[in-house]
Amino acid sequence: MKPAVRRTTLAVDVVVLSPTADALAVLLVRTPAGSRERWMLPWDAPQATEGLEEAAARITESVLGTTPAYFEQVGAVADGKRHPGDAEVSVGIVVLSPSGAGAPAEDAEWFPIASLPTLAPRHRTIVERAAAVVRQRVDQSPLAFRLLPPTFTLSDLQSIYELLLSRRLHKASFRRALQASYLVEPTDEWRSEGRGRPAQLFRFAPKKRRGARRGVRFDLFSE
Amino acid sequence: MKPAVRRTTLAVDVVVLSPTADALAVLLVRTPAGSRERWMLPWDAPQATEGLEEAAARITESVLGTTPAYFEQVGAVADGKRHPGDAEVSVGIVVLSPSGAGAPAEDAEWFPIASLPTLAPRHRTIVERAAAVVRQRVDQSPLAFRLLPPTFTLSDLQSIYELLLSRRLHKASFRRALQASYLVEPTDEWRSEGRGRPAQLFRFAPKKRRGARRGVRFDLFSE
DNA sequence: GCGAATTAGTAACAAAACGTCACTAATGTC
DNA sequence: GACATTAGTGACGTTTTGTTACTAATTCGC
Incomplete structure (x- = not known):
């Protein structure tokens, strides 16, 4: 084998996720005039x-x-399907954004992940894989907490888990x-949402757990 | 934002894993004369x-x-560290090879994953991430079965899980x-290893499971 | 041939985790 | 003040899990 590098067109495609009222939302941007679809994932x-996560942060x-x-990597895709910038290879990166952080630029908008407009096939694949990755890792990494502000109620947290799962x-x-x-650890604050009993606010503060590893799970094919 | 593609040097770096006597082994190939290290991951x-998995298969x-x-993707890496072919971006791919399948080419050799020779920094990163990915997914995908021949004893299977975890x-x-x-389902065959009671051979044959999904796990930070 | 060693496989029990129901608590609305 | 609404908890039965201790089938040494 004589390995050699080859110049390839590469894009970083970003799936920005954030919880809205009652669904996970994806941030899309308007395509340039003359494109086949009206919307696309932000990419560059x-x-x-620059590292790939750095690129995702910049985008x-x-x-x-x-x-x-x-960030979570969705992985690299080179499936031959159409990409808005005709990149041969895409690296998909999921960005988790707390509810209420930032505001979409003028040409950007949140869409519920279950009802997205038509996207270039490559982008559709990446969104699907992003959703799968997030669902798969939700109980192995502190993913859910990255979709919430620094303090939150336990009901908020449960809602995020329900959205993700x-x-x-x-x-x-x-x-x-x-x-x-x-x-999590409780704070001194309580939040009253209008009706109902006020809820205590918590913050994400993982403590070292003694390694109480359990047996194998065999959680295969979880659909 | 005016996104645009850019030509980038890209490599697919393959981590071929296979169980040997009592450790997971990684397949390395000798580097060309004049390289800084003596061994490297197979790459191209x-x-x-060609898709990325196709490339990994060819390599x-x-x-x-x-x-x-x-195959399992390890993800894309663009950390600025040295790659044997000076690729700007690497896509790491794990290939699982059953014990006894194939034979290393003349310039290739198995090394226990715990005692690898010096590798280019990028390759070391990829091996580490590969090990992490495999460990993380072992109970969510039929990974372990891909390291065994089509029929195997339950003790074999358990050994693989013990290696991986x-x-x-x-x-x-x-x-x-x-x-x-x-x-798994049992076959009619039994295998006698010399000493001890013969073991029944099983084959991987996943049945549809009713979706008895349980609550959240919070298995975070399982280091 | 026969006991010791070795590996495979299982029954059964205690402890832990989990799903559920039913409750108490604190607030706003009428 | 009754009631709707959301937060939070106690308790109980069931399921799952960790562990011990056993039985089963083979080879080896003598």
Whole structure:
């Protein structure tokens, strides 16, 4: 084998996710005039000196006005399908943005992930894979907390999990599991939403857990 | 934002994993004369018409002589660290090869993952991330079965899980969980290894499981 | 041939985790 | 003050899990 590099057109495509009223939303930008679709994921080529997550941060910044702190890679895609900039290879990156952080630029808009407008096929693939990645990692990384402001109520947190997993969770079980995980700590503040009992605010503050590793799970094929 | 593609040097770096006697092994190839390190991961640029997994299959084929069937993406890396071919961006791909499948080419060799020779920094990163990815997904995808021949004993399977997770599992728990998962079915064959009671051979044959989804896990930070 | 060693496989029990129901608590609305 | 609404918890039965201890089938040494 005589390996050799080859110059390839590369794009970083960013799936910015944020919870809206009652659905996960994706940030899309309007395409330039003359494009086949009206909307696309924010994307750009990575600059020479810049890492891929850095590129994703820069792209997000330009569309949302804030620099996000949390990324997950969706992976690289070279499926031959059409990309808005005709990149041969795309690197998909998910950016998690807390509700209420930043504001979409003039040509950008939030869309519920379940009802997106038509996208270039490559972009549709990336959004689907992004959703799968997020769903898969939600209980192995502190993903859900990155979709919330620094302090939040436990009901808020449960709603995020319900959005991400798209199924209802039982309140008592959820709280018991959370308690056992030492991931949050209460603050002194309480928030009254209008009606109902005020809720205590918590913050994400994971404590070192002793390595109580359990057996194998065999959670395959979870559909 | 005016996104535009840019030509970038890209490499597909392949981490071929296979179980050897008592450790996971990585397949490395000798570097060309004059390189800083003596060994490297097999790699190449993806050809114009070829997907990334296809490229990984081709590269593996050229080093091991067999076309593997299972891939996991490690993700794209553009960390500025040195790559043997000075690619700006690497896509890492894990290939799982059953024990005994194929034979290393003349300039290739298996190394236990825990004691690799010096690699270019980029390659070291990719191996580390590959190990992490495999460990993380082992109970969500049928990963372990791809490291075994088509039929295997339950003790074989348990050993693979122990290799991947690098911790011991309890036999009874392991088998009970496996039973409940409907992932394997027994064959009529038995294998005698020399000493000890012969073991029944099983094959990987996942059955549709009713979606008995449970609550959230909060298995964070399982370091 | 026969006991010791070795590997495979399982039954059964205790502890932990989980799903659920039913309740108490604090607020706003009428 | 009754009631609707949201927050939070106690308690109970069921399921899952970790562990121990056993039985089963083979080879090895003698």
